Amino acid sequence: MNTTHVLKTEQVKPNPKEEKNVFEIAGLNLWYGNDQALYDINMNIPENQITAIIGPSGCGKSTFLKTLNRMVEMVPTVKTSGTIKYKGTNIFDPKRNVEDLRTHVGMVFQKPNPFPKSIYDNIAYGPRIHGIKKKKDLDEIVEKSLRGAAIWDEVKDRLDENAYGLSGGQQQRLCIARCLAIEPDVILMDEPTSALDPISTLKVEELVQELKENYSIIIVTHNMQQAARVSDKTAFFLNGELVEFSDTNTLFSNPEDQRTEDYITGRFG
Amino acid sequence: MNGFMSKEQWKKRLNRRILVNRIFYILFFAATTIGLIFLAMLLYRVLTQGLGCLNMDFIKGFPAPYPDEAGIYAGIVGSIYLIAIVAPVSLVLGVSTAIYLEEYAPKNRISRFIQSNIQNLAGVPSIVFGLLGLTFFVYMMGFGYSLLAGGLTMSLLVLPIIVVAAQEAIRSVPNELKEASYGMGATKWQTIVRVVLPASVPGILTGSILALSRAIGETAPLLIVGAAAAIYTLPDSVFGPYTAMPIQIYSWISRPGEEWPLVAAAGIIVLLAVLLLMNAVAVIIRNKFQKRY
The missing domain is CATH 1.20.5 (Single alpha-helices involved in coiled-coils or other helix-helix interfaces)
Structure with a gap:
């Protein structure tokens, strides 16, 4: 990846031969007030792969995803215990600030949430908050990000139009482009296609496949077919516990746990 | 069926x-x-x-003992000066308070207590604010019966209204937009300046227009903090004596004689005109922002 406008304090080039972990999660518990939402999660999320998280509504999969960039702390009553190591350092370390973490670990949300600004300003938002001011640099980032999210050709002639004028699917790809503009290493996706029609969903899925080259992607989905189509690894959550985590093919063809089998064969959820 | x-x-x-x-x-x-x-x-x-009394002499004239010579110039200028004090003071304090309460303050008993008190303050009769201004600004701070004392008293009067309106506007900014900003590593301050405030400016302005309109029409607190009923000069500094349009109207209407109410009516027309003009300006500013965001 070209890193002319690097914003990072570190940038580790991945070696595709050697499988490394981007997140190492140990003994993670999480409470909303007195209600425990996650129970003793232990898992290692590999780098430069697509990890899908599936499970029925309310199983804690979104909570888990939002814990990885500490967005879950937007809810003031949240308490956690355990450790999540991002590339070796604990993200809950008091010395580690969330702004830095979220620059490395970007996020795409369930509902497309572009800012009520122009397409250009949406993409330039991230670079600008990190201090990039030169028009030339911003132009370059905007084009690169929009190309990266496979939406450049659709919007290149109307960069100064309001992003709300785009269709839902385009808005979601714009949000992915906006995320790419901060050059994260990891992209968290929280049911990114649940608000989209099948064609737009397909485009986003194709895009996710392409992004895998350069990013580690963790995608929460309630759509099992989607998990099976796009991911390399799949984790199955149930009632706040990680039931099973393995290669997607294994999990869907030969699940170890009875509850996983019940879920993927449609017996509940 | x-x-x-x-x-x-x-x-x-x-x-x-x-x-x-x-x-x-x-x-x-x-x-x-x-x-x-x-x-x-x-x-x-x-x-x-x-309309019979309304002419250039009325608009450009100072108060006079005879109805056909009386004018509202000192009132117009005084009211504009007052607003020039009230608008910045109450907007800065009010919007800052609203930002603190909505974005920073922990949601606990104390903040709920403050919250309900601000809402109650918005309903306190204006004369009570006049008494507060008299005690604090006129005597304790030693501003005397000055433009500054009047302006600050009025600022206190409209402050709760602006806080409540700004809070509503800030609260109506969708959470998804804030999440998007935080998700890219923005700080709280960056999120407030770049996402929350631009999106809430139209709402804040709408509330402020109402609040400032109230300030420009208020009489009671100004009577208490010593706005002059008859004054033949314009305020030369913020510590100078002053009058305001509603004060002039009030003083004319309470005078004996058949012609004074007509003069007062002319004053009301001018007051309404200034109000409409102020609102128009604010609406234009608001529309500009709505277009941008």
Whole structure:
């Protein structure tokens, strides 16, 4: 990846031969007030792969995803215990600030949430908050990000139009482009296609496949077919516990746990 | 509806429902009309009484002992000066307070207590603010019966209204937008400046227009903090004596003689005109922001 406008304090080039972990999660518990939402999660999320998280509504999969960039702390009553190591350092370390973490670990949300600004300003938002001011640099980032999210050709002639004028699917790809503009290493996706029609969903899925080259992607989905189509690894959550985590093919063809089998064969959820 | 009621019953209920629908339409229309009738009566009375006295001499003249010589110039200038103090003071304090309460303050007992107190303050009679201003600004701070004391008292009066309006506006910014900003590593301050405030400016301005309109029309607190009823100079500094349009109108209307109410009516026309002008400016600013965001 070209890193002319690097914003990072570190940038580790991945070696595709050697499988490394981007997140190492140990003994993670999480409470909303007195209600425990996650129970003793232990898992290692590999780098430069697509990890899908599936499970029925309310199983804690979104909570888990939002814990990885500490967005879950937007809810003031949240308490956690355990450790999540991002590339070796604990993200809950008091010395580690969330702004830095979220620059490395970007996020795409369930509902497309572009800012009520122009397409250009949406993409330039991230670079600008990190201090990039030169028009030339911003132009370059905007084009690169929009190309990266496979939406450049659709919007290149109307960069100064309001992003709300785009269709839902385009808005979601714009949000992915906006995320790419901060050059994260990891992209968290929280049911990114649940608000989209099948064609737009397909485009986003194709895009996710392409992004895998350069990013580690963790995608929460309630759509099992989607998990099976796009991911390399799949984790199955149930009632706040990680039931099973393995290669997607294994999990869907030969699940170890009875509850996983019940879920993927449609017996509940 | 088969099985639950007969065809005739159903038909009867249908007619009744349509009738009720119609009645409520008429009721709401009547309510609107009553308001409009009184507004029209007010305008008619003020215009028929006041237009005769309204000329350039009235607008450019100072108060005088005779009705045909009296003018409202000192009042216009005084009111504009007052607003020039009230608008920045109350907007800066009010919006800052609203940002603190909405974005920073922990949601606990204390903040809920502060919250309900601010809402109560918005309903406190203006004369009470006048007394507060008299005690604090006029005597304790030693500002005397000055423009500054009047302006600050008015700022306190409209502050709660602006805080409540700004809070509403800030709260209505969708959470998804803030999440998007935080998700890219923005700090709270960056998120407030770049996402929250731009999106809430139209709402904040709408509330502020109402609040400042109230300030420009208030009489009672200014009487207490010593706005002059008859003054023959313009304020030379913020510590100088001053008057305001509603004070002038009030003093004219309480004078004996048949012609003074006509002068007062002319004053009301000028006051309304200035109010409309102020609101128009604010609406233009607001629309500009709505277009941008």
